[in-house]
Amino acid sequence: MKRIALGILVALALVYGGGAYYFSQHTFPNTSFNGEDRSYESVSELHSYRDAEKPVQITGRGGKELSIPAEDISLKKKPAGTPELAQNAVAWPVAFFNTYPYQVEYTYEYNEEQLGQVLSESVFMQEQTDPVNASLQQEEDGYVIVPEEVGTKIEPEKLQQAVAEELDQGNTVITLPDTAYVQPAITQEDTALQEEQAFFNSLYETKIVYDFEDREYVFTGQTLIDLYDKTADGYEINYDRTRAMLADMATETDTFGQDREFTTYYGNTITIPGGPSVYGWLMDVDSTTDEFIGWVEERHSEVTTPFYFHKAMNRETDEIGDTYIEIDLDDQWMYVYLEGELIDEGPTVSGQPSFGTPTPVAVNFIIDKMKDRVLRGIEPESGEEYETPVDYWFSINWSDVGIHNSTWRTEFGGDIYQWLGSYGCINVPDHLARTIYDYIPIGTPVISY
Template identity: 35%
Template sequence: MKDNKKEKLKAFKKADKKLKKGNGKKSKKKSKKALGIGLGLGAAVILAGYAGVGVYYQDKFYPGTMINGIDCGGKDTEYVRELLKNSAETYSLTIKERGEQTETIDGTTIQLSYQDDNGAQQVKAEQNSWLWPVQIFGDKNYTVNADSSYNEESLNQAVAALSCMQDANMTPVQDARVEDNGTSYEIIPEVEGTTLDKEKTLAAIKSAVDQRQTEVSLEETDCYVKPAVYQDDENLKKEAEQLNKFTSLQASLNFGTGTETVTRDQLKSWLKKGGDGNYYFDTETVKQTVIAWSEKYNTIGQPRDFVTSNGNTVHLTQGDYGWRLWQDKTTESLVNMLNAGQSGAVEPTWLYSGQKHGGNDIDGTYVEISISEQRMWFYKNGTLLVDTPVVTGNPNAGNGTPSGGVWRLKDKASPSTLVGRNPDGSIEYETPVNYWMPFNGGVGIHDLTTRSSFGGDIYLYNGSHGCINTPLENARTIYENIEVNTPVVVY
């Protein structure tokens, strides 16, 4: 009984398994069929959508299509043609200028009229509706030109009449420059101004009209005349730097009786700009100042007072003793220092010099000759070395010794031969001497061994040709102790 039941159960399970297997095969076949049907329907929908869009835009412009600044998306060519016509009839161009100023030129002023050149149709032809999946997302800005749709002469006149085109209304452009503010040099920024390049301006406005733009910026179209030099120019910066360096230098010169300190204004006036763009101190310009200083501090030829050995004061106005500045050398020293960019004290160079600065320039060493007393003194460093009678030039024979001044000793020689000549050049006399010390041309101090007496009034009847005849021993003492440039006072 039990075995019978087991057999039935086994047969039931087997039948059930077979039934499930058969149902599975049928289910798979049904799924594949459904997928095929779905894909087909999807492709049909896409194809229908593609065709529908393509058909729709066969006579219409894609969305976002801009023609001459007008949104023509979804419009047909006829509609766009009408829009262009209306745009032309109401067209005006706003001209944006510097300073937020604007002016306008309207279509009537330039006799603007719409002329259909099939531009809209040509744009539409470029938009192939069957390529919409590619073209609909591309750039869709178009310009339809109408070059002959206005009167060019009217446009020229309209542009010429603009306020911004009048010379009187234009602010001149100015280059950036270096300028002195009184204490230093600074860069003054450029001035952009409002001066227009009239040819560029006309061309920019004409281009805007040709493209039916509603506004044009003269700034953006580069119509304004630009400065040639801007404040960030490297050469300009270099110039300001160099000028500030040179005009801040310090220089001084001690002339003994006074010191000259070079001022900033003087430094400025001495500067010149070279061909290479660099500044330098000009020698000739500086020399003019040095000449003025020499006239102030030179003492040669200047009147001076002198206290004689007898205690009297004489006023002397003649002679060539004293200080004379060597202008070229002093200028050279000053210019070289300044051009090297250095500050400091410059030592003046003297062509001739006195013993001291100030007073009568005499400081203890000198020869003193009194014509009236026929006497000569020689002092060295304040000590009297010689006090001697002398014989000076004979005034009655026209050979008086020049007096009333201070001369510097020009030379000294031992021995020497003095030669006198007549007006025709022939020799008048030849006199050998042991000691010769000239101080004023052919006039000098010398011994004369042929003369036996000195002093008194000998000079009035047996005087010299102008020289100071001196006893031999005294002439020797002076010669051995005197130096060239020593002052010789004659009164």
């Protein structure tokens, strides 16, 4: 019995000693690295490369994912450095009843050519969307910045570089960084874009209004922006384009020298030629342009009127208004209106056609009002000078045609003008001359037809 017991003790000692020696060179049972079973492995080989079991998982933009089996790129791994094992070889018997989990960092090696091939054929290189630059978008009250869109366009070299950098850092679960993708050239943080937005919006806050009483011309926002040219130094207002815009306004609103419709005393609408007329509005486009550009550059808002070479009595579309003198050359009759009321009327004698001095069909205006004027000129038939005193004189154009009383006449109207007419002026009885002098202001339109 003693021999048997001794034999058992020797055997146990040998087993124990052999186990202690073995586990001084190998890992304990129930040893794991990051959940992977590494039991009974040679300690000297723990830091050697071995085939990786898990695939490389890559996630990118647009929900794209890729799983690369380790063998497709010859992926191998080893712990970074030599793991420090918390095991005592002499206590190996109890190891079967314990667990020894370790968290370790791995380093990887792989075949770069295989990795490049897999990535070049991957989902990341398919159905790519280009990045979209941040931009300005016009809205009702100005411009807003539309943020950039990053897209999914990626370059093979950058893709492989991004994956390689992650693998080199020991990561096999990879989210592609922004640097792997083609980036928008302009983002919403771009200083130049923000400055352009501020520039445009300052023009939306600027409003220049030309008031024509019954209508307005409003220049603001995009209309002002379109006047600028982009240069190397920023934006510069284009003089010619600005002047052309205001010249269009002049074309639409100027009436000087333009044919115009007129409703006569009898309610007939007639067209009076603009050529002989001196009444109407004529804009000074150059001066208006200079002032306009100054206001725009200063971001100065204003309600104003243009500069004019010539002005009429009323700025509304109906520039004749309700105070005017109407002369019917066929009927040889004058109507005097004040604020829409017919305050006087009577016969006239106009220019004699046979002298070559007919009263022009035109829209003119009262240029001045005088009393006790001496009219001087040359008689068409004799060529002799004449001097004729009148009590009232009203110039109506720039060719010495006017309205005046004629004390030497005892009759007016009818066809007197055909054989005893004037040299172009409109002769009127005293009462009409007094009415005009007393009630009708300078600038009042005179319509003869």
